[in-house]
Amino acid sequence: MTTRNRLLVLLAALAVLATVAAASVLHAADRAARKDQTQAGGPAVSTGSVSLAAGTGTGTRRMVFRNMAWGPHRDELATVPADNPTGPRTASGLRCLRFYAAAGTGICLQSVSSALQDHYRAVVLDSRLRELHRYSLAGIPTRARVSPSGRMVSWTVFVSGDSYAGTNFSTRTSVLDTRTWRLQSSLESYRITKDGHSYRAADTNFWGVTFADDTRFYATLATGGKTYLVRGDAAAQTVRTLRTNVECPSLSPDGTRIVFKKRVKGLSPDAPWRLFALDLRTMRETPVAEHRSVDDQVVWADNHTLVYALAGDYGADLWTVPADGKGAARRLMNAALAPAYIG
Template sequence: MTPTLSLRTRIGAVALAAAVLAALAVVYTVRATDRAQPGAAASGVTLANTPGLYARTAEGTVAAVHGDRRKDTGLTCRRFYAAGTSAVCLTTRPGIPPRSEAIVLDRDLRPRRTVTFGGTPNRARVSPSGRMVSWTVFVSGDSYAGNAFSTRSGILDTKTGYLIKNVETLQLTLGGRRYSASDVNYWGITFARDDNRFYATVSTRGKTYLVEGDLNAWTARTLRENVECPSLSPDGTRLAYKKRVRQGSSDPWRLHVLDLKTMQDTPLAETRSVDDQAAWLDGATLAYALPGRGRGTSDIWSVPADGTGTPVRVARDASSPSINAS
């Protein structure tokens, strides 16, 4: 006959197991939160004293990259971007559902403001002046999305403190007509030098569009279809983006650059599929991440923005590139 435990014994065992799991969860939460906190103050690396390329390493830290040499900033971020007087570090907070933080940093990489929101970090950008900061996260639970993810994009004006947690209320003009639908999503915002005009991706009814937006007027209009993740050139005359060139493929994307005056786009010499929001290293060169040698790793590559030349690897085991010009 198989021995049985008393009801009291079983209850005690369950309670003990629950206590152990709770303790482990607390320890994990504390450690995960600690890992997500930026701590750049003691690193000695700042935007003011260390110009050049910044990137996220395979360990999740942010470093100033000079060839094979790296100077750690002390920051730990899922996405990072720096421009002008500001930088933004996107981090995650443990929990169900997941939460994220956009930590806005000054030129000494000290936190100025933290914005908390739901979702998983995906894209981050800062306007050339450093005034406007944007981010995009993946979220789940929208009824129109079914089992798929949707996105949320937010914008912070660091000068006035005005915060927009979700830009989906923009008055959208699609194909010359006012458009509204429950499944409209925006992501991959990039700003012009006037801190008002911006470009982004909008998706609706299974299609994606490049849009030009006006923050003051709170409007956006579509410019062309089938492109994503724009990045405005330093002189404001060209847009880099990934363009879908192969439907139903595991490698559908090709980097292109659009001339905003002629509205002609040029495929770049990088023929591999780039699923990233490229960053301009200067007026003639783009940087972007591609899968690296190990599983889940990536490398940063560069390519000329005029369609000539060949891709060059800039940094191994790195992603989220941005250039700090000063």
């Protein structure tokens, strides 16, 4: 090959490389631009700062939740003003399967992929979403809560199975003190008083902790084919049954009522629940005005309003209904899951 031909080949190769490089740059720029664009048919989502601290200076309560909209921010924690839940979302970059927060403490239950298999972990967050501690999980994340002060954290995972609808599942519920970092890895080690008598059985399962304060909590106990509402004491490591046929309790901010899932006879085994409110003073139940089966631990937006997830086009939507049994359920926001109210 002559020197002239070698030069022509070199120039041609350089031209190809330049074209590839330019295309790569354009593709990267396009991807970056699309990251902050509204997804077709979904809410507007853009990158920004997300805080779990109350009183950020805006004077507006906020919702922080798992964004379910398709796109580069799917599964990230995102935020909107509580009074504008359908408005543009600010995404944090932090991905969680389950999430909750109170008083500047957050709990993020994550899936972590590896070459061999996926595994799960619980990450305790500060108000700026910085990791404080992490803990390996024994199964699929399903529930998470933080005490009103932000000190105590709890989570539930499926050790076997992945649904509460049937009976072939096992759960593990943990309680963590974020002041001492003492982890109670399973409520199954607690002393149980059932119907006024000491109780022990191999088939006990707990899930759905909801905190009254840094010591007292409520949860679900399953044993002997039944579910029970229990009141627990994290310091004494005891639980006491209060009522049957209660799952995933959620305590109102004023501590007077619990909303829970109740299995209703005659419903489909795949969708067996209705939501009820329980007055803890009178122990009177009131069905709420949501007539579909809800498999979620509801969140109280305030002392009168419930928020919960139902299946939607993006995987889950958030719905709301009054807690007093009146009114009607309505969709609060599309493509969202696991909300917490901040401020």
